[in-house]
Every structure is written in C-alpha cells, then in structure tokens.
Amino acid sequence: MQSSAPRHIPLLLGLDFSSAPSKRKPITMASGHLRGQVLVLQGERSFVSLGDLGEFLTQTGEWLCACDFPFGLPRELVLALGWPRQWPALMAHYAALSRAEIRAQFAAFCAPRPVGAKFAHRACDGPAGASPSMKWVNPPVAYMLHAGVPLLLEAGAHLPGLHDGDRRRVALEGYPGLLARELIQRRSYKSDDRSKQTEERLIARKDLIEALEQGRSRLGLRLKLSHAxxxxxxxxxxxxxxxxxxxxxxxxxxxxxxGYGLPAEIDPLEGWIVSA
Structure with missing residues (x-):
C-alpha cells in the first residue's frame, strides 16, 4: 500500500516522543521547510501531555511528520502471541492493553528464548540499528508505540504501508540514531542524567550540528540555523x-x-523506518 509523496507539503515536522511527557521531560517537535536542498528550521515547540500533542496534530491542517517511535510490532511476536494479523485490528488490540499487560506478555515471550535472542525484531531494525519495538525498558519503545500510534490515528493520519488515512497528514516512522551514527559514528551526544552531561557529549553535539549544516549525510540536505x-x-x-x-x-x-523513499514492499504489520 504505497503512495507517491504529494507535490506540496506546507509543514514538515520532526517529533522526539515520550510515552510519559512532563514539564521536566516534554515531547519536542521541530518544524521547518525546504528551499531546494536546504532545510530551514522554523522553530521548536514542546508538549507536556499526550493530549496536547494530539490536539495539535488534529487541529493542524496539513503536515508530514517523522516520529521517533515505532509504528509496528515484529511479525514473529504477533504470530507467537496469536494477536490480530491485520494492522488496524492489531493496533486496536494493543491499545486496549495496559502497560502492565504488555510487559507481562512480552516478558513471557522472552523468558524461554536464549540470551542474545530474547527479543523478536522487525525487518527494519537491522538496517536502521534500532531497538526492537517490543522492548519495554531502556528505551521503552513498546510503550511509545502504545501511546503514539493512537494519537496519529485520532488525527486521521496516513501511515504509508500500514494505514490509509488523510493524505494531507502523513506520519512516517523516524529514528534520529540512524542519521546521528552516520555523521558521528557511535559517539554519544546526549543524556538525561546530569552526571553524564559531559564535555565529550557537548563536543559530539557540536560536531553533529556542524555536519548537518554542511550537508555531509547521504540525505543530501543542508540544515540552516540561526545563531540562537x-x-x-x-x-x-x-x-x-x-x-x-x-x-x-x-x-x-x-x-x-x-513513496516517501520507503521500500516498495513493507511488511504490513511491522512498518519501516524512513531512510533505513
């Protein structure tokens, strides 16, 4: 279920997501527009609740957003648990579970599996270097999926390869680590732990931003920023x-x-990380 990218997207968005946003750790959204091969950062905004983000997505007319949370679950996991094999029904089933129920079922799946192969993976995890979408700790991407996908569906979003929605509101699964690793390899550039907010990570952020501004990634785009x-x-x-x-x-x-650069064939339960 692929679709061509629309000719005109008035608002480009990037979403750093949290399944439990707060004033201390809000959801962060960046917006911008393209001038040829230059991406101009317009601004950033924060959301301290899932409801605030949902309201923005619903009330904003047209957008294309890359979201830092998974849109699907590993097919191996879905089949093993006997969950629905169609994405809309699967997401409805998943959304109806509590986080405790998700954790219990996923832990039971992992328990008999050998060390090093506890989690099931999606086809895109390897190329993207991403955590399995069933992981419930460090990072809790399973809970991010649980919290994030319903907001997209409530906003009527179109999820290419997974869900046919309003083509004026397109949501793609993004992953910042994929682009960061291309530019600064495995260097760490961030931490929520104040004791780990080191000079080395500060330098890594500066190097990463410089690489984005110079357009050194395979995306072929240069980022334009103000000094502020x-x-x-x-x-x-x-x-x-x-x-x-x-x-x-x-x-x-x-x-x-x-087709937003996505593969021609995407597993309709798993989805795909854009640019992987």
Whole structure:
C-alpha cells in the first residue's frame, strides 16, 4: 500500500516522543521547510501531555511528520502471541492493553528464548540499528508505540504501508540514531542524567550540528540555523531538541521522494523506518 509523496507539503515536522511527557521531560517537535536542498528550521515547540500533542496534530491542517517511535510490532511476536494479523485490528488490540499487560506478555515471550535472542525484531531494525519495538525498558519503545500510534490515528493520519488515512497528514516512522551514527559514528551526544552531561557529549553535539549544516549525510540536505537556534541545540544536553531536528531532516528527505523513499514492499504489520 504505497503512495507517491504529494507535490506540496506546507509543514514538515520532526517529533522526539515520550510515552510519559512532563514539564521536566516534554515531547519536542521541530518544524521547518525546504528551499531546494536546504532545510530551514522554523522553530521548536514542546508538549507536556499526550493530549496536547494530539490536539495539535488534529487541529493542524496539513503536515508530514517523522516520529521517533515505532509504528509496528515484529511479525514473529504477533504470530507467537496469536494477536490480530491485520494492522488496524492489531493496533486496536494493543491499545486496549495496559502497560502492565504488555510487559507481562512480552516478558513471557522472552523468558524461554536464549540470551542474545530474547527479543523478536522487525525487518527494519537491522538496517536502521534500532531497538526492537517490543522492548519495554531502556528505551521503552513498546510503550511509545502504545501511546503514539493512537494519537496519529485520532488525527486521521496516513501511515504509508500500514494505514490509509488523510493524505494531507502523513506520519512516517523516524529514528534520529540512524542519521546521528552516520555523521558521528557511535559517539554519544546526549543524556538525561546530569552526571553524564559531559564535555565529550557537548563536543559530539557540536560536531553533529556542524555536519548537518554542511550537508555531509547521504540525505543530501543542508540544515540552516540561526545563531540562537544553533546555541539552543548545543546547550540542550538531553538531546531532545537535536533528536527532533534529526527526525525533521528525515521528513524533509522523504518529502522529496516517490513513496516517501520507503521500500516498495513493507511488511504490513511491522512498518519501516524512513531512510533505513
């Protein structure tokens, strides 16, 4: 179920997501627009609740957003648990579970499996270097899926390869780590732990931002920042602002490509990470 990218996208968005947002750790969104191969960062905003984000997505007319949370579950896991094999029914079933129920069922799946192969993976995890979408700790992406996908569906979003919705509101699964690793390899550039917000991570953020501005990634885009925007990205030791911008870069790349740059065939339960 692929679709061509629309000719005109008035608002490009990148979303650094949290399944439990708060004033201390809000959801962060970056917005921008393309001028040729230059992505201009327009601004960033924060949401301290899932409801606030949902309201924004529903009330904003047209957008293309790359979201830093998974849109699907590993097919192996779904089949093993006997869950629905069609994505809409699967997501409805998943959304109806509590987090405790999700954790219990996933832990029971993992328990008999050998060390090093506890989790089931999606086909996109390897190419993207992403955590399995069933992981409930460090990071709790299973809960992010549980919290995030219903917001997209409530907003009527179109999820290429998974769900046919309003083509004026397109949601793609992004992953900032994919782009960051291309530019600064395995260097860590962020931490929520103040004791780990080191000079090395500060330098890594500066190097990553410089690489984005110079257009050194395979996305072929250059990021344009004001001095104030650059300083804000450097100073945010949590990396949330920078992760939102990395997702924004992936959204911009997708907006220029047929079918948003996604593979011609995507597992309709698992989805795909854009630019992987």
């Amino acid at each position: 925007q650059r300083d804000a990205l450097v100073d945010d030791a949590s990396g949330d602002r920078l992760d939102a911008v990395l997702c924004l870069m992936q959204a911009a790349w997708a907006s220029q490509r047929e």
